[in-house]
Amino acid sequence: MRVLYKHYKEFLLPVGVILISFLVIFYVVFPQIQQYFSSQDLIKLEQQKLDSLRNNYNLLTSLDNATITSDLGILSPALPAQKDFAGIIDAIAYVSAKTGVSVGNFEFSLGNLSATNFGGTAYPSTQINVNVKGSTKDIAAFADEMVKTMPIAEVSMINISGNNGSLTIAFYYKPYPAQNISDTMQVVPLSPGQLATIKKVSGWNSVGPVGLPILSTAPATSSAESLGSPF
Amino acid sequence: MESSINLVSPKNAQLEKEQSRLRIARILALVAMFSVVAVAILVFVINLTLPINSIKQQESATLSNIAALHGKLVQYYLIEDRVNHISNIIAQRGQLPSTVDTLLAIVPGELSVNLLQIDAQHVSFDVSGASLVPMNKFIDDITLLGTQKNILKNVVIQQLSLDVKDSKYTISVQADLK
Numbered sequence: 001m002r003v004l005y006k007h008y009k010e011f012l013l014p015v016g017v018i019l020i021s022f023l024v025i026f027y028v029v030f031p032q033i034q035q036y037f038s039s040q041d042l043i044k045l046e047q048q049k050l051d052s053l054r055n056n057y058n059l060l061t062s063l064d065n066a067t068i069t070s071d072l073g074i075l076s077p078a079l080p081a082q083k084d085f086a087g088i089i090d091a092i093a094y095v096s097a098k099t100g101v102s103v104g105n106f107e108f109s110l111g112n113l114s115a116t117n118f119g120g121t122a123y124p125s126t127q128i129n130v131n132v133k134g135s136t137k138d139i140a141a142f143a144d145e146m147v148k149t150m151p152i153a154e155v156s157m158i159n160i161s162g163n164n165g166s167l168t169i170a171f172y173y174k175p176y177p178a179q180n181i182s183d184t185m186q187v188v189p190l191s192p193g194q195l196a197t198i199k200k201v202s203g204w205n206s207v208g209p210v211g212l213p214i215l216s217t218a219p220a221t222s223s224a225e226s227l228g229s230p231f
Numbered sequence: 232m233e234s235s236i237n238l239v240s241p242k243n244a245q246l247e248k249e250q251s252r253l254r255i256a257r258i259l260a261l262v263a264m265f266s267v268v269a270v271a272i273l274v275f276v277i278n279l280t281l282p283i284n285s286i287k288q289q290e291s292a293t294l295s296n297i298a299a300l301h302g303k304l305v306q307y308y309l310i311e312d313r314v315n316h317i318s319n320i321i322a323q324r325g326q327l328p329s330t331v332d333t334l335l336a337i338v339p340g341e342l343s344v345n346l347l348q349i350d351a352q353h354v355s356f357d358v359s360g361a362s363l364v365p366m367n368k369f370i371d372d373i374t375l376l377g378t379q380k381n382i383l384k385n386v387v388i389q390q391l392s393l394d395v396k397d398s399k400y401t402i403s404v405q406a407d408l409k
């Protein structure tokens with residue numbers, strides 16, 4: 001052993017340096033290279049996030065305050081957040097006057113009041129049976145105008161017998177979504193279809209005063225983002 | 232007497248070989264060490280200069296700008312929500328009023344509608360008049376609503392009656408809506 005040591009003593013240092021170099025490659029250089037690639041992925045993600053935020057900001061700054069307030073003012077009474085009895089009665093009275101049909105008694109059918117009915121894509125409605133008097137054409141015009149009047153309605157049955165008629169109309173409503181909106185949420189411009197809907201709805205008969213939702217102006221906290229609807 | 236003398240002893244040759252190996256080993260060690268150090272420093276510097284922090288700073292600056300527009304963001308979000316729901320309802324709701332308009336449009340002026348009942352699936356109506364000619368036209372037009380306009384199906388004429396006292400024909404039609 002001692003003979004071997006004496007014989008190869010001079011080689012120990014270079015061989016040791018080479019071994020340490022390999023160790024440095026495996027334990028220092030490779031992890032750094034891996035970190036470089038993971039940093040590149042992170043940069044890509046962050047850059048996308050930044051681009052999305054910039055797009056949001058540009059979109060929001062390009063929106064005209066008056067236009068969005070007016071759009072919301074049109075859309076809110078068109079699809080109220082809750083049962084809007086006053087809006088319904090006003091709509092019936094307005095359409096009755098417009099079409100020359102006289103409205104007799106009517107009854108509301110409130111349906112399922114459980115909150116489970118309000119979520120998802122289901123649209124809760126207030127159903128109403130209206131008895132009307134008028135010519136067949138006027139009653140048909142009444143039904144026609146009803147579906148072009150706020151709040152949004154669906155005529156599901158029409159019975160006309162002589163100068164008397166009865167209609168079953170469902171007035172839809174939908175609670176507002178939770179307003180704990182994160183500023184990082186992606187905002188996309190309204191599609192041509194959505195703009196066409198706003199234009200269409202703005203042409204509908206509107207009776208009652210515009211009821212805007214009470215807006216939360218504080219940005220959402222991170223914990224608020226996981227909460228469900230407050231309704 | 233010896234004619235040739237070997238001046239290089241085998242021991243010296245061996246020593247020289249080892250010296251040469253040692254030199255190569257030293258050179259390799261130096262090259263390895265400097266290369267590894269150079270690469271390590273290079274990768275470290277590259278990692279340091281990656282612009283993650285700068286991107287994050289820009290993100291937070293943009294976020295604070297957006298926070299100033301939070302009210303607008305909420306309004307816009309609500310507009311999107313209402314528009315989507317209204318579009319869905321419009322797409323899903325029945326078209327009874329327009330169907331009624333179409334049906335009434337084919338009733339000739341000489342005839343009058345006594346009864347009209349319509350729901351999502353069925354329609355039935357009674358029409359009366361003094362002449363059978365417009366009645367015939369009415370039946371032809373109703374048939375077209377089934378075959379061409381794709382509004383009705385299973386059209387059945389339930390009854391055709393004559394009220395002798397008032398000289399009035401009455402026709403009762405039932406159909407399913409498509």
